[in-house]
Amino acid sequence: MPEPARALILLASRPETVEIAVRRMRPETLGVIVSQEILEAVTLKCSELRAEGVEFRYRMVDSPMEIGDAFSRFEHLLSELEGMGYGREDVLLDATGGTTPMRLGAALAAMTRGVGMVHQRVPQVYVGGRWERDGSREVEVAP
Numbered sequence: 001m002p003e004p005a006r007a008l009i010l011l012a013s014r015p016e017t018v019e020i021a022v023r024r025m026r027p028e029t030l031g032v033i034v035s036q037e038i039l040e041a042v043t044l045k046c047s048e049l050r051a052e053g054v055e056f057r058y059r060m061v062d063s064p065m066e067i068g069d070a071f072s073r074f075e076h077l078l079s080e081l082e083g084m085g086y087g088r089e090d091v092l093l094d095a096t097g098g099t100t101p102m103r104l105g106a107a108l109a110a111m112t113r114g115v116g117m118v119h120q121r122v123p124q125v126y127v128g129g130r131w132e133r134d135g136s137r138e139v140e141v142a143p
Contacts, residue, residue: 006090007031007081009074009115011106013038013097015045020120021094022049024141029084031057031077033098033106035064057081061102070098070105078113088114094141096120118142 008027012018012034022030034042039060046056057080059073074093081091093110095103096119110117123137 005092005118007084007086008092008094009033009077009081009106009110010094011070011096011098011102012042013099015041017094017097017120018042018045019049020139020141022052022054024139025092025094025118027054029055029057029081029086031059031081033059033061033070033073033077033102035061035098035102037064061098064099065101067101067105067108070102071109074106074109075113078109078115089116091115093117094119096122 005025005027007029008021008025009031010018010021010033012032018032032042032046043058057077059077061069061073063069078091093106093115095106095117107117118141121140121142123134124131125134
């Protein structure tokens with residue numbers, strides 16, 4: 001498992017990804033990029049996780065199918081984190097969630113800014129013609 005991140009930028013498509021990121025990476029500050037469809041559920045989960053001492057920042061993409069939208073939201077969060085005193089070496093991107101264009105946009109922004117990346121490997125099993133999460137195994141956070 002990677003070292004804890006001082007600051008983490010996460011693309012969230014499910015509230016569970018936020019919880020896994022907080023518990024596994026233990027960031028001081030977590031910047032969350034979400035689409036409007038999942039905003040409420042993710043902010044509720046973040047409210048629950050505040051007790052763990054994490055400070056949250058939020059950015060919502062207007063167009064989850066546009067690479068440039070996620071790219072610019074990543075840049076906004078990175079700039080805010082730098083303003084809070086975090087260096088780029090202190091920040092990681094977890095581009096596990098979101099749409100494919102959101103993941104591409106954020107990953108491109110991270111690569112051009114020298115920000116490292118991690119992702120959550122969710123164990124799955126093929127059941128009844130579709131993939132389902134394998135609850136018997138833990139989610140792994142990998143570089």
